[in-house]
Amino acid sequence: MFEYRPRACYASIAEYSIYLHPEAQGKGFGSTLLAALIERAKSLTFTKLVSRIFTFNHASRALCQKLGFREVGVYEAHGQLNGQWLDVVIVEYLIRENL
Secondary structure, three states, X not given: OEEOOOOHXXXXXXXXXXXXXXXXOOOOXXXXXXXXHHHHHHHOOOOEEEEEEEOXXXXXXXXXXXXXXXXXXXXXXXXXXXXXXXXXXEXXXXXXXXX
């Protein structure tokens, strides 16, 4: 988890990324890691987790949906991969018990 933004008003929001080696994908490691991350964020009194996912990354989007994240928008031409600007989906998970 990383600090979302340096301003005090965003202090309870964390940004995250999880990357798995291709050989580890599809074996449940992502679910285990993201569930543990959510629990750790709860214990640290964060109120929200956010991330951005390339629109074509259906596995990551499905994982987030499965664990209770919601898609809140799209940033157009936000990330560059192999020299091409790509759109990303913004996801968030509200930790309601910490609000």
